[in-house]
Amino acid sequence: MSATARAIESGDAGLLPSRRDEDWRWSDLRGLIRAVPAPSPEDLAPLAASPFGNLAEAEMAIVNGRGPAGLTLAAGERRVVALRFVAGAGAGSHVARLAIDLGEGADLVLLETYEGGGQDYLADADLTVSLAAGARLERIVLADDSAAGVSVSRADISLAAGARLAQTVLTTGARRQRLETRVSHPGHGADVRLDGVYLLTARRHADITTIVTHEGVDGTTDQLTKGVADDQARGVFQGRIVVSPGADRTEARMGHHALILSDRAEIDGKPELEIYADDVSCAHGNTVGALDDEALFYARQRGIPETEARAMLMAAFLGEVIDRIAHEGAREIAQAWVASRLEARV
Amino acid sequence: MLSIKNLSVSVESKAILSGLSLEVPAGEVHAIMGPNGAGKSTLSYTLAGKPGYEVTGGSATLDGVDLLSLDPSARAAQGVFLSFQYPLEIPGVPAITFLRTAMNAQRKARGETDISAPDFLRLVRAKAAALKMDFDMLKRALNVGFSGGEKKRMEILQMSVLSPRLAILDETDSGLDIDALRIVSEGVNALRASDRSMLVITHYQRLLDYIRPDRVHVLSAGRIVASGGPELALELEAEGYDKYVRAAA
Ligand SMILES: Nc1ncnc2c1ncn2[C@@H]1O[C@H](COP(=O)(O)OP(=O)(O)OP(=O)(O)O)[C@@H](O)[C@H]1O
Numbered sequence: 001m002s003a004t005a006r007a008i009e010s011g012d013a014g015l016l017p018s019r020r021d022e023d024w025r026w027s028d029l030r031g032l033i034r035a036v037p038a039p040s041p042e043d044l045a046p047l048a049a050s051p052f053g054n055l056a057e058a059e060m061a062i063v064n065g066r067g068p069a070g071l072t073l074a075a076g077e078r079r080v081v082a083l084r085f086v087a088g089a090g091a092g093s094h095v096a097r098l099a100i101d102l103g104e105g106a107d108l109v110l111l112e113t114y115e116g117g118g119q120d121y122l123a124d125a126d127l128t129v130s131l132a133a134g135a136r137l138e139r140i141v142l143a144d145d146s147a148a149g150v151s152v153s154r155a156d157i158s159l160a161a162g163a164r165l166a167q168t169v170l171t172t173g174a175r176r177q178r179l180e181t182r183v184s185h186p187g188h189g190a191d192v193r194l195d196g197v198y199l200l201t202a203r204r205h206a207d208i209t210t211i212v213t214h215e216g217v218d219g220t221t222d223q224l225t226k227g228v229a230d231d232q233a234r235g236v237f238q239g240r241i242v243v244s245p246g247a248d249r250t251e252a253r254m255g256h257h258a259l260i261l262s263d264r265a266e267i268d269g270k271p272e273l274e275i276y277a278d279d280v281s282c283a284h285g286n287t288v289g290a291l292d293d294e295a296l297f298y299a300r301q302r303g304i305p306e307t308e309a310r311a312m313l314m315a316a317f318l319g320e321v322i323d324r325i326a327h328e329g330a331r332e333i334a335q336a337w338v339a340s341r342l343e344a345r346v
Numbered sequence: 347m348l349s350i351k352n353l354s355v356s357v358e359s360k361a362i363l364s365g366l367s368l369e370v371p372a373g374e375v376h377a378i379m380g381p382n383g384a385g386k387s388t389l390s391y392t393l394a395g396k397p398g399y400e401v402t403g404g405s406a407t408l409d410g411v412d413l414l415s416l417d418p419s420a421r422a423a424q425g426v427f428l429s430f431q432y433p434l435e436i437p438g439v440p441a442i443t444f445l446r447t448a449m450n451a452q453r454k455a456r457g458e459t460d461i462s463a464p465d466f467l468r469l470v471r472a473k474a475a476a477l478k479m480d481f482d483m484l485k486r487a488l489n490v491g492f493s494g495g496e497k498k499r500m501e502i503l504q505m506s507v508l509s510p511r512l513a514i515l516d517e518t519d520s521g522l523d524i525d526a527l528r529i530v531s532e533g534v535n536a537l538r539a540s541d542r543s544m545l546v547i548t549h550y551q552r553l554l555d556y557i558r559p560d561r562v563h564v565l566s567a568g569r570i571v572a573s574g575g576p577e578l579a580l581e582l583e584a585e586g587y588d589k590y591v592r593a594a595a
């Protein structure tokens with residue numbers, strides 16, 4: 001259970017993660033929240049349509065921490081499910097817990113959203129996901145928290161032999177927001193893609209943290225996170241790949257690339273590879289730069305107004321991540337989601 | 347007509363152009379030659395509105411419209427096109443998408459409606475074929491991984507599609523092989539029109555054998571120091587810039 005969940009459930013703000021915790025030094029909650037807000041009330045009002053529209057064949061909504069507690073796919077079953085974490089009316093603080101189990105060879109496309117409305121809240125979502133041998137999960141997350149909200153999401157995902165996980169998290173941040181994914185590959189031959197996009201303006205903050213532990217042989221992890229931070233926003237990427245003793249022939253790649261658009265914005269990137277096995281191929285890259293002024297002028301010279309040219313260059317920069325989404329409908333929605341936020345910011 | 351009067355420009359507070367005057371009537375092609383560092387690219391960037399090129403005096407108008415007060419994209423919509431000496435790479439944006447975005451942005455600025463997708467494709471296919479360009483190249487990210495010559499050809503393709511009132515070609519011939527030089531020159535010649543002015547910056551007489559300029563100007567130390575007919579280019583080829591560099595100093 002996450003420290004945030006414990007703090008909310010006990011009402012003790014002293015239990016919140018703080019900058020003294022090495023993994024939370026760029027996303028301090030303890031210093032931000034003096035007292036845990038009152039528990040969120042039940043909210044039974046009907047929800048607006050899912051940001052994923054009607055791509056999903058089933059929808060699970062968890063509003064103010066209340067809703068279904070699990071999802072199970074039988075062996076060989078294939079489903080597309082929308083999972084919505086909603087901060088509803090009167091939201092104060094709440095914890096949502098969910099267990100997802102995929103049987104052997106099952107295939108799930110999980111269309112997950114965080115929907116904050118305009119509110120001020122402290123929300124925690126804890127997901128425990130297990131993939132049996134040969135199962136596949138593609139998880140696409142659109143996080144639309146409110147500027148005043150504080151939101152923590154943590155997914156613990158374990159992969160049996162030959163299981164495949166592909167994940168893309170897209171976020172516009174929150175007052176403070178952490179989207180954490182922990183993956184363990186105890187099975188051999190597991191295959192993971194963990195991607196992220198953050199698009200931050202004003203004083204928003206987003207922290208994408210991933211920890212992947214390879215325990216079986218012949219595993220693959222491929223990570224690409226890209227972000228844009230403007231105004232006084234702050235983007236954090238922490239990626240750790242641990243290749244445990246015996247996890248030989250692991251292949252791991254991790255990239256984090258960000259554009260910083262204002263003097264007062266901040267990007268913190270920390271890619272880490274810890275390798276204790278043999279015959280491992282690992283690479284990582286971490287870059288922070290500005291939008292290319294020369295390319296921007298070139299586009300303007302061709303007649304594209306500056307704001308549009310900027311949005312075009314940023315969309316192209318982030319597009320590399322979105323293009324990796326395998327589910328076509330979700331990829332299109334992710335593209336449109338990013339485009340509309342780029343247009344809104346200019 | 348392009349009319350430049352007494353134009354002075356500084357870059358990082360260093361004066362590069364000092365009192366440059368030049369007129370290119372509609373329907374004419376003028377060549378600009380001059381030693382490295384004379385200010386030829388500075389002139390083209392200034393006309394296109396590149397940030398950092400500070401106009402400290404003079405004026406530049408196209409058909410009476412003051413270019414210098416306009417944003418770069420508004421100048422493009424007025425018909426200014428610059429074929430870059432070093433075309434930029436635009437990762438992640440297919441050339442065809444870029445070109446359509448540019449065309450529609452210009453049309454919008456002029457109060458016209460978007461070109462339809464089929465009309466646009468037809469136009470681009472025809473222009474690409476005339477320049478002997480493989481259409482598949484347009485599906486790749488603009489200029490990314492293109493050879494130097496391919497980038498130049500892509501500039502001319504964009505120019506042909508956008509059909510500008512004023513075309514400035516900054517060393518479009520550099521980096522082209524012999525066949526490409528001929529094809530690109532034919533592309534430029536095809537664009538000669540009674541309502542279009544062209545400014546061709548080059549170091550080589552060879553280009554001017556294909557594109558017969560109406561006038562040739564020598565730019566040295568930030569201004570036009572000599573002008574003449576096509577024979578001036580031949581004289582420069584034979585004698586070099588020596589006498590003009592000294593004259594300007
Ligand atoms: N950003 C800059 N800062 C300082 N000086 C600059 C800058 N850009 C250009 N210059 C200087 O301005 C002068 C003119 O440069 P410009 O590129 O216009 O020359 P050019 O005539 O196009 O030369 P070439 O034939 O080599 O292309 C050069 O001395 C150059 O060093």
Ligand SMILES: [Mg+2]
Pocket residue numbers: 386387388431516
């Ligand atoms: Mg030059």
